[in-house]
Amino acid sequence: MTEIDGDSSGLHRIVTDLTRAARPRYRFRPGPANDRLAATALREGRLRPAADLLTDLFTVRPDDGRTRFLPKERLFSDDEKALAVAAFERAVRAGDITSGPQIEQFEATLAAQLGVPEAIATSSGTYALAIALLAVGVGVGDEVIIPANSFAATENAVLAINAVPVLADVRSDFTLDPADVATRITGRTVAIMPVHLYGKLADMPALADLARSHGLALVEDACQAIGVTGVAEHSDAAALSFNPFKNVGLCGKAGAVVTRGAELAARCRVLAYHGFAVGRKNVKTADFGFNARIDNTLAAIGLDLLPLAHVNGLRRTWLAQRYREALAPLAEQGVLGLPEFAGDHGWHLFPVQVLDGASRDELRDWLAEHAGVETDVYYPVLTHRQHTPLRDAAFADVRLPVTERLHERVLHLPLHQHLTIAEQDRTVEGLHAAFRAHR
Numbered sequence: 001m002t003e004i005d006g007d008s009s010g011l012h013r014i015v016t017d018l019t020r021a022a023r024p025r026y027r028f029r030p031g032p033a034n035d036r037l038a039a040t041a042l043r044e045g046r047l048r049p050a051a052d053l054l055t056d057l058f059t060v061r062p063d064d065g066r067t068r069f070l071p072k073e074r075l076f077s078d079d080e081k082a083l084a085v086a087a088f089e090r091a092v093r094a095g096d097i098t099s100g101p102q103i104e105q106f107e108a109t110l111a112a113q114l115g116v117p118e119a120i121a122t123s124s125g126t127y128a129l130a131i132a133l134l135a136v137g138v139g140v141g142d143e144v145i146i147p148a149n150s151f152a153a154t155e156n157a158v159l160a161i162n163a164v165p166v167l168a169d170v171r172s173d174f175t176l177d178p179a180d181v182a183t184r185i186t187g188r189t190v191a192i193m194p195v196h197l198y199g200k201l202a203d204m205p206a207l208a209d210l211a212r213s214h215g216l217a218l219v220e221d222a223c224q225a226i227g228v229t230g231v232a233e234h235s236d237a238a239a240l241s242f243n244p245f246k247n248v249g250l251c252g253k254a255g256a257v258v259t260r261g262a263e264l265a266a267r268c269r270v271l272a273y274h275g276f277a278v279g280r281k282n283v284k285t286a287d288f289g290f291n292a293r294i295d296n297t298l299a300a301i302g303l304d305l306l307p308l309a310h311v312n313g314l315r316r317t318w319l320a321q322r323y324r325e326a327l328a329p330l331a332e333q334g335v336l337g338l339p340e341f342a343g344d345h346g347w348h349l350f351p352v353q354v355l356d357g358a359s360r361d362e363l364r365d366w367l368a369e370h371a372g373v374e375t376d377v378y379y380p381v382l383t384h385r386q387h388t389p390l391r392d393a394a395f396a397d398v399r400l401p402v403t404e405r406l407h408e409r410v411l412h413l414p415l416h417q418h419l420t421i422a423e424q425d426r427t428v429e430g431l432h433a434a435f436r437a438h439r
Helices: 008-019 033-040 051-055 079-096 101-114 125-135 152-160 178-184 204-214 262-272 298-331 361-373 389-395 401-409 420-435
Strands: 001-005 026-028 118-122 145-146 162-165 189-192 217-221 237-241 254-259 350-354 410-414
Touching: 001 008, 008 051, 033 051, 033 101, 033 178, 033 298, 051 079, 051 389, 079 298, 101 118, 101 254, 101 298, 118 125, 118 262, 125 152, 125 217, 125 237, 125 389, 145 152, 152 361, 178 204, 189 204, 204 217, 237 410, 254 262, 298 350, 298 420, 350 401, 361 410, 361 420, 401 410, 410 420
Parallel strands: 001 026, 145 162, 145 189, 189 217, 217 237
Antiparallel strands: 118 254, 237 254, 350 410
């Protein structure tokens, strides 16, 4: 019997076994999300036959002939919406709206589910990043090395604490290149902040070695990588996001800092709530703190939605593998680059690279017009190409050849836990037809 968890490596193992028609015996680590995954995926301890399991995972819905990228009304299933509404109502009726007992319960449940000792729930992923940076000792004028291809929250968290973002190049998997990071370290560098972009874990062992050798802090922007194996294993702290558009979303903006350091966690708790001593409202133990704790209403919702995380992760992982298999002929032709199907990916997004036959934007327009398929580009403007005063002051001479090349050709395909097989098939068929049209 194989010991398994519902993190990204465990989900990768399950999907790999499904594609091989294998039916091994699994034993899951105890916990609500793993219990739900076991109840869905296993029968008498064995992995269910693929046809039976996938029928239950992917419900059939009325099809309107379109595949939208991320329809907001389908961020949650009907069952998830009912759970969220009921949890919100309970908290409101009890009067536990901003503060309340569900916050600590949510933190404890999250920490246990991720296998880390400490979780500090915040009001956004951006606040989680800023708090983690302050907690590891980043101060005014200190340099923090980050990539340029992330959401603006990455750089904004650095700027919000009056530190200095320094941009480094990435590898072909869109994550920070440790070799390039090494060339950006100066006497003012205090921290490295890799981003697990699109759910792909950066090379944390190499970055951790680099940080240790230079006496630097290491903070992970894991806002797109909740549940990915290895998060918070090699760093001082990692920041998560529960924005509704994330893999594990709540009904509002929320985040968390997760860490293996008790002292660091204590600093984060003080910084997250006005500098107050933990458990002593209005009694400050630090000069400064944010109003950045998660609201109790969202924590209550989180407690009811967290158990569904691994089943939803299994859906995303299966869809990612299915994209890989169906688009392999285009990759073999050299016209489309595909992400590696690996156990260190949470599949927040599915990025492809348009290599030949059409420009990225031509392909995107063709898919929308002729195939009814909506795609997107996350994120359309790189940090050093934003039209802001900061660009001219700090980034005018920055050159990031790999980042810039990837950015010109990346395209994101629809991928969310409630995407239907018919919608994915339309996307795949549309891509094949689009490349035929552009030969």
